Amino acid sequence: MKLSFPHKETWLHRVNPTLKLVVFSIWFVAVILIHNFNVMVNVAVLSLLLLVWSGHPWRRLLLYASPFLLVFVSTSTGMMFFGKGETEWWDWGLVHITKESFFRGLHLGFRALSVASAGLLFGLTTRPVMLFYSLMQQAKLPPKYAYSFMAAIRMVPILVEEFQTRRHALKIRGTVRKGWGGKLYRSISRYAVPLLAQSIRRAHRVAVAMEAKRFAGRGGRTYYYVIGYSYRDFLFAAVTAALFVIAAMAGELFPYVVAITDVR
Numbered sequence: 001m002k003l004s005f006p007h008k009e010t011w012l013h014r015v016n017p018t019l020k021l022v023v024f025s026i027w028f029v030a031v032i033l034i035h036n037f038n039v040m041v042n043v044a045v046l047s048l049l050l051l052v053w054s055g056h057p058w059r060r061l062l063l064y065a066s067p068f069l070l071v072f073v074s075t076s077t078g079m080m081f082f083g084k085g086e087t088e089w090w091d092w093g094l095v096h097i098t099k100e101s102f103f104r105g106l107h108l109g110f111r112a113l114s115v116a117s118a119g120l121l122f123g124l125t126t127r128p129v130m131l132f133y134s135l136m137q138q139a140k141l142p143p144k145y146a147y148s149f150m151a152a153i154r155m156v157p158i159l160v161e162e163f164q165t166r167r168h169a170l171k172i173r174g175t176v177r178k179g180w181g182g183k184l185y186r187s188i189s190r191y192a193v194p195l196l197a198q199s200i201r202r203a204h205r206v207a208v209a210m211e212a213k214r215f216a217g218r219g220g221r222t223y224y225y226v227i228g229y230s231y232r233d234f235l236f237a238a239v240t241a242a243l244f245v246i247a248a249m250a251g252e253l254f255p256y257v258v259a260i261t262d263v264r
Helices: 017-033 037-054 058-082 099-125 128-137 143-173 182-212 231-253
Strands: 088-092 095-098
Touching: 017 099, 017 128, 017 231, 037 058, 037 099, 037 231, 058 099, 095 099, 128 143, 143 182
Parallel strands: none
Antiparallel strands: 088 095
């Protein structure tokens, strides 16, 4: 089963995964601490522009980013319609929109957009295998946990193929029936029990193999992929810091809304 799509590898793909994880974690904390509406808009726009370095075509990026619109709308409207404030704009039943709640809702929407963009960029530019190798080498993650996660990721396509094979076999035998209640329960049990039994047997075999190969992490280990640091890591950290500085300065010097500087 194919879990990835062809894309162009950019310099961001070659940044140290552990450093990238740390920087994006700091990004998340910094976004949470921003309360200036103008700065938050700039950060959200710049985080979307960073997706250009993901290496994926813009049409695919639009497809990936389409759920962000739902997140933005749901987060914003929830605060706009039921927030509190002094300057009332519209009041109808339970819906009570004020100036403060409107900008507070937009602020939360742009905050969610910024975090989602950073998470998407991390996922599109980081290979899981390289991430776990980097965590073992730079973050000293025990190999038994790292290799266990990698083995679990590799098993996902196998589980999907087994589910499809089971589904085709039940169709050929004529045991698939449409309906609710007991029929639905029996249909689920036909899938759940065999797949669960096969997963338990496979997990046991993998655990025995890892124990035989001494994956417990005792003693020195060598790695197939050696992950280190390069100039790209410092460039990535510098670009990220510069983006926040530019967003903060532009928000202070050229505000979109002069009267709104703190949405709390």
